[in-house]
Amino acid sequence: MDLSDLKVFETVLRLGSISRAATQLGTAQSKVTTRIRVLEGKLGISLFERHARGVTPTPAARRVLPYVARLSKLAADARAAARDDGVPRGTLLIGSLETTTALRLSPLLPRFASACPHVQLTIKTGNTTRLLNDVLEYRLDGAFVAGPVDHPDLHQRPFFHEELVLVTTPSVRTKDLAAIGPLKIVFQTGCSYRTRLETMLMEMGITLSEPQELGSLDAIISCVSVGLGVTLMPRGVIAAAARDGRVAAHALPPSRTAVETVFVWRKDVYVSSAMTALFDLIEFWP
Structure with a gap:
């Protein structure tokens, strides 16, 4: 399967509309329709039911969806590992509790930007449940959440005590x-x-x-x-x-x-030099 086809599939499923997916992807609606039909042909199943209001994913589509995020992340990790020469660079998407962002991360961010000028760091705030789900679904590289966390697919590392x-x-x-x-x-x-x-x-x-x-x-x-x-x-x-x-x-x-804030990340993802640099900065922050 072509990763670009899977991206089209994920966009159509998320938006519930081929026309809206085409707009977001910056392509023609006919091309989106063709890509979906090609993917359905490769899989030998129907992924969407078409109707006047748009499209509805079939049960098969919902079963396929988790693998799309996994395959996309695996491809991104492969590219990151190939290019990672030990110098922190690239994107880093981190989740955090709002209290942790305000109290702990805000003073660190300018120092991280200075130490790692080639890293584009983005912080997304949310509650522990939402952040854990985003990490598990590969939408975040990792997140600071209220610990302890017990999940078979996650590593956790304690950082802050509040x-x-x-x-x-x-x-x-x-x-x-x-x-x-x-x-x-x-x-x-x-x-x-x-x-x-x-x-x-x-x-x-x-x-x-x-x-x-x-x-x-x-x-x-x-x-x-x-x-x-x-x-x-x-x-x-x-x-x-x-x-x-x-x-x-x-x-x-x-x-x-007494509560501990831990950083969690998936066990099956590549830990980049950028993430390691963030760990090191927090570890040695007074």
Whole structure:
């Protein structure tokens, strides 16, 4: 099978339309149709059901899809390995928790750009579940997520240790929580710290109302500062807001608040000089 045919197949499946796929690929719709039919002929199966609204992938197409990403990544790794002379270069697409990006990676990025000027580093933020899925599906070279991670297809390497603190409006003291009625927790959608805080508060006998899910750290801090809820965050992330008196940070038992951030990557991918350089910079960062 031709990798370019597989790319066309993946684009049509993702967009659900041959015309939209042609637009994204910068080619004629007739050429996309021909490439799909050629691939179907090679496989001896139908990949799409055609209808007025576009196309729908067949069950066979969905079974083929995971191999497309794997084959594309394998080809890219082969090219990278052939060209890798030990000098960091090329692209590096890394995922990270937003808290890790803000607290740990932001100070490192200028140094990495200076040390590795031929590397195009891109950081994509998300929650642990989404980032792990993106790594497993070859959409990311690796990601910083909340550990530990136990998956047979992934390597993991610990890098950062964080102390989580309970964050409230300054007018609230920890001992007052049970007395203020149903408590709303505020998190980003899919946050890995949410279950930890929910369990802790319920064990304290605190009734929880429907959680508020927000899209950014700034929005969460603003929401907490005016008393609309509480959250759990690394101490360093809210240090400035606490110093300014916008929020209060409450220390909790280490058994509940010690968390390790690990870097994960697939076991079957090539670890480039660019990724090794990133590892080294983080490892020796004071």
